[in-house]
């Protein structure tokens with residue numbers, strides 16, 4: 001079972017490269033076995049071209065490494081905070097994909113401008129606040145998770161499966177590692193479209209709530225047309 005998860009998480013990481021979301025080693029995907037309370041994540045700083053399923057690192061939710069000879073991804077504490085706080089998620093992804101990172105570096109949330117966005121994100125993709133100097137000097141990666149959780153106090157992470165961390169980049173999640181990759185791809189495309197939208201019309205406003213509801217809820221609501229996406 002854990003071997004299957006290692007294989008799945010390895011494949012999810014390879015798919016980040018396939019979809020052009022990562023340069024060098026800039027990104028990471030993980031998955032969790034909720035019954036065992038164990039997460040599997042890629043090792044830190046290992047080139048995607050050489051990475052193998054057996055290189056995946058296994059940790060418990062306290063951050064103790066229970067399997068693997070390599071160091072876990074440097075972003076592991078952020079992934080752990082998300083697993084601890086968002087109990088419905090089974091996979092997390094972080095990338096430095098160009099357009100999503102540009103919005104994050106600008107400190108701007110991505111407004112819902114159209115139906116492509118509304119099919120996946122129920123409202124803006126929020127951007128977190130900047131970390132304080134104390135947070136940066138302290139448990140930095142854990143604090144990164146905390147500012148994400150803070151942003152979701154009034155949001156459902158299943159309705160908004162991703163976030164921009166100010167000055168850093170996007171994190172996304174889903175029911176498993178592959179779903180989290182899927183949302184990372186969607187987020188990058190939405191970021192690109194939103195950028196072009198603002199270039200075409202600097203006065204553009206977020207879409208009407210009615211149209212947002214129509215698109216999101218028919219796909220994800222209780223009467224979802226696409227049954228597999230029911231919340």
Ligand SMILES: O=C(CO)[C@@H](O)[C@H](O)COP(=O)(O)O
Pocket residue numbers: 025026027028043044045046072073074075094095
């Ligand atoms: O955010 C960062 C670094 O700023 C990371 O995403 C790294 O670029 C990838 O690190 P590893 O997963 O290889 O440790």
